[in-house]
Amino acid sequence: MWLERLSGQSTPSTSSSVPNRSYSPAPRRSSHLTPNNNPRPSYGPRTSSLGLVSRANSSTTSLNSPQLANGSSLRQEIPAPPDVVDPLEALEVLLGKRKSTEEDGQQDRERVPLDRRPTDLDVDIDFQGLGLDAFAQDAGQEKIELSRRNTNQTVEEYEVEKDKFEDLHKSILACDDVLKSVQNSLTSFQQDLGAVSAEIETLQSRSTAMNTRLENRKVVEALLGPAIEEVAISPDVVSTISEGPIDQSWVKALEDLDKRSVMMHRASQTPNKSLAISDLKPLLGDLINKAIERIRDFFVSQIKALRSPSINAQIIQQQSFIRYKELYGFLARRHPVLGEEIGQAYINTMRWYYLSKFTRYKNALEQVPVFVIDKNDAIGADQTAHWGPANRPSQSSHDALAIGRRAEILKQPHQAALPSHTAEDSKQTYYVETPFLHFNLALVDNATAEYSFLANFFSSTIGFQTVSRHFSAIFSPTFSLGHAFTKALVEGSDDCLGILLCVRLNQHFAFELQRRKIPVADGYINGTNMLLWPRFQLAMDVHAESIKRATSAISTRGAASALGLGADAASKQSTAPHMLTQRFSQFLQGILMLSRDAGDDEPVGNSLGRLRGEFEAFLTKVGKGFGSAGERKRERFLANNYSLILTIVGDTGGKLAGDTREYFEGLRDGVGGI
Numbered sequence: 001m002w003l004e005r006l007s008g009q010s011t012p013s014t015s016s017s018v019p020n021r022s023y024s025p026a027p028r029r030s031s032h033l034t035p036n037n038n039p040r041p042s043y044g045p046r047t048s049s050l051g052l053v054s055r056a057n058s059s060t061t062s063l064n065s066p067q068l069a070n071g072s073s074l075r076q077e078i079p080a081p082p083d084v085v086d087p088l089e090a091l092e093v094l095l096g097k098r099k100s101t102e103e104d105g106q107q108d109r110e111r112v113p114l115d116r117r118p119t120d121l122d123v124d125i126d127f128q129g130l131g132l133d134a135f136a137q138d139a140g141q142e143k144i145e146l147s148r149r150n151t152n153q154t155v156e157e158y159e160v161e162k163d164k165f166e167d168l169h170k171s172i173l174a175c176d177d178v179l180k181s182v183q184n185s186l187t188s189f190q191q192d193l194g195a196v197s198a199e200i201e202t203l204q205s206r207s208t209a210m211n212t213r214l215e216n217r218k219v220v221e222a223l224l225g226p227a228i229e230e231v232a233i234s235p236d237v238v239s240t241i242s243e244g245p246i247d248q249s250w251v252k253a254l255e256d257l258d259k260r261s262v263m264m265h266r267a268s269q270t271p272n273k274s275l276a277i278s279d280l281k282p283l284l285g286d287l288i289n290k291a292i293e294r295i296r297d298f299f300v301s302q303i304k305a306l307r308s309p310s311i312n313a314q315i316i317q318q319q320s321f322i323r324y325k326e327l328y329g330f331l332a333r334r335h336p337v338l339g340e341e342i343g344q345a346y347i348n349t350m351r352w353y354y355l356s357k358f359t360r361y362k363n364a365l366e367q368v369p370v371f372v373i374d375k376n377d378a379i380g381a382d383q384t385a386h387w388g389p390a391n392r393p394s395q396s397s398h399d400a401l402a403i404g405r406r407a408e409i410l411k412q413p414h415q416a417a418l419p420s421h422t423a424e425d426s427k428q429t430y431y432v433e434t435p436f437l438h439f440n441l442a443l444v445d446n447a448t449a450e451y452s453f454l455a456n457f458f459s460s461t462i463g464f465q466t467v468s469r470h471f472s473a474i475f476s477p478t479f480s481l482g483h484a485f486t487k488a489l490v491e492g493s494d495d496c497l498g499i500l501l502c503v504r505l506n507q508h509f510a511f512e513l514q515r516r517k518i519p520v521a522d523g524y525i526n527g528t529n530m531l532l533w534p535r536f537q538l539a540m541d542v543h544a545e546s547i548k549r550a551t552s553a554i555s556t557r558g559a560a561s562a563l564g565l566g567a568d569a570a571s572k573q574s575t576a577p578h579m580l581t582q583r584f585s586q587f588l589q590g591i592l593m594l595s596r597d598a599g600d601d602e603p604v605g606n607s608l609g610r611l612r613g614e615f616e617a618f619l620t621k622v623g624k625g626f627g628s629a630g631e632r633k634r635e636r637f638l639a640n641n642y643s644l645i646l647t648i649v650g651d652t653g654g655k656l657a658g659d660t661r662e663y664f665e666g667l668r669d670g671v672g673g674i
Contacts, residue, residue: 231267231280233260233287241291246298251326254291258330261288292335295327299342306349313353317453325457332461343458347473354446355477361442362485364423365435373400373432373495379583379611380546380618382553401583403497403590409433410504417442432489432498437505440528443482444509447475447521471520479524486531496539496587500594500604503532533603540607543587547614550580554621575637577644578622584615585648588660596654605656612660616667635671642668 130138158165233256240253261284268277302320306313321328332339375381377400418426418438454467454474462470490499510525588608595604619641623634642664649657 364420369429378546380550401587433501592657
């Protein structure tokens with residue numbers, strides 16, 4: 001098949017080598033139809049049978065062509081021989097279009113006149129001096145010759161190009177194989193596309209069905225979601241409550257359980273409750289009981305830890321109790337009796353804890369050396385008779401009547417309490433206000449911490465009145481211990497300055513507790529005041545009595561002895577201030593300094609007025625020792641004593657100090673002093 005195609009296509013390629021020239025016998029153009037003496041041109045070897053038809057048509061056209069421009073025609077120039085057939089008939093015979101006589105006649109009748117023929121048919125055909133038969137026969141011979149020549153040439157070319165054609169054939173076969181594989185691939189791809197299309201249609205249908213189901217589930221979830229949310233408890237919550245360690249995640253699980261329980265209880269009270277609530281309620285109760293059991297064990301273990309030796313209770317309170325106070329709230333709501341028992345166990349444990357700790361601290365402070373100030377250190381005590389010439393100390397280690405630097409303790413009330421081991425090992429001697437300060441500092445700080453803890457831990461389940469009762473139950477023994485310690489400090493002491501310093505420290509503790517909003521310690525503060533003020537008044541009375549005794553002793557020992565002078569000194573009658581005036585002035589300055597902000601309701605004024613009266617009586621009686629002749633010296637003596645008092649207390653501020661200065665200024669002016 002391919003060889004036939006190639007042979008058919010090779011003919012034109014061969015004919016293309018023939019010069020591009022028409023094989024028609026007609027000349028190119030000729031201005032005259034004169035005979036051409038040139039030899040007839042040879043036809044190309046590839047002239048087809050169509051050349052004859054074209055030549056015949058050309059002849060016919062030439063025969064029917066109009067006259068030329070010069071008025072001549074082919075018939076006029078070349079007369080037809082008598083034995084020659086009419087050209088038209090010959091052409092019709094050759095063309096197989098022979099017409100009948102009637103048609104000929106009709107054709108002659110319908111023949112268009114020469115003068116009406118188109119001018120573009122003016123073509124001359126060169127018959128080369130031959131007749132139509134000879135011309136046609138010659139054309140047929142040329143055609144046969146041309147066909148034979150073309151055939152010979154095609155076979156020769158095929159033999160020459162046979163290898164090429166075979167390679168081409170093989171290439172075409174290879175192309176057919178490739179095209180078949182491509183066709184198979186395309187067919188397989190088409191099948192795969194069909195399968196994918198089917199799968200896509202399946203997925204689309206499934207997606208539509210899933211969307212429909214999703215919409216239905218959303219509708220159902222909107223209706224059933226709230227109801228399920230009220231009763232559903234996740235497995236994680238159940239496992240955490242039952243087996244998980246107690247930490248913040250456990251607290252969150254307990255909060256979720258409590259919320260579900262409340263919602264379920266509320267739902268169970270409605271008339272249209274579901275059966276699911278009735279089924280889940282026993283299971284929820286079991287889980288709540290398990291949570292209560294674990295909470296009880298947790299707090300019991302923490303309370304036991306408080307009884308461990310050398311344990312810091314505040315660390316356990318903050319890290320175990322306060323951090324998990326929601327657990328106790330849940331326990332108190334779900335099982336009030338057990339919650340009350342846990343609270344009572346805590347109260348008993350902390351009562352023991354504070355009492356044992358402060359008992360040890362009290363014992364440590366009692367070992368601190370304290371200056372003993374008794375009636376022998378009173379203002380009017382006879383120092384010479386007390387010490388004697390043999391046992392008088394070279395220098396007293398302290399001045400019982402001078403305030404000195406003792407008032408600085410009021411400027412540092414926020415210092416840390418003295419540790420127990422430091423107090424036990426201390427060799428330094430202190431005044432009575434130092435142990436009082438450290439004991440009450442520790443007591444106030446611990447009371448503040450405990451009350452804050454109770455208010456934070458128990459306030460969610462009980463009121464503040466109950467919290468106050470719990471605090472009193474915990475600290476009542478410790479407060480009693482503090483009162484006993486204070487009483488032991490001041491009971492045998494006549495240190496008015498030290499006792500008054502304790503009063504001022506106690507007032508500062510009262511202000512600090514008010515600032516911290518700890519009202520439950522007011523009873524302890526008031527009880528301490530009830531111990532200190534009476535003892536202060538008794539100590540002031542000791543000083544007043546000592547001055548009174550000194551005044552009474554003047555009449556028996558004489559004025560010279562009262563002045564503390566010998567026989568030689570008494571004869572000189574000195575007007576210098578009395579030694580007792582120096583002691584009284586220092587003591588008065590200390591009392592006035594500590595009473596700078598004192599109110600009118602304090603007993604300091606009354607006690608100080610009595611002491612001042614006794615001292616005035618003493619000076620008056622001493623002044624009488626100058627006799628009637630020494631009136632001037634008596635006045636100078638009194639003026640010098642009053643001036644010394646005003647000099648010592650002159651820089652002291654406060655209302656009581658101002659009233660005292662006015663009083664002694666009046667006495668000084670009364671005796672003519674400047």
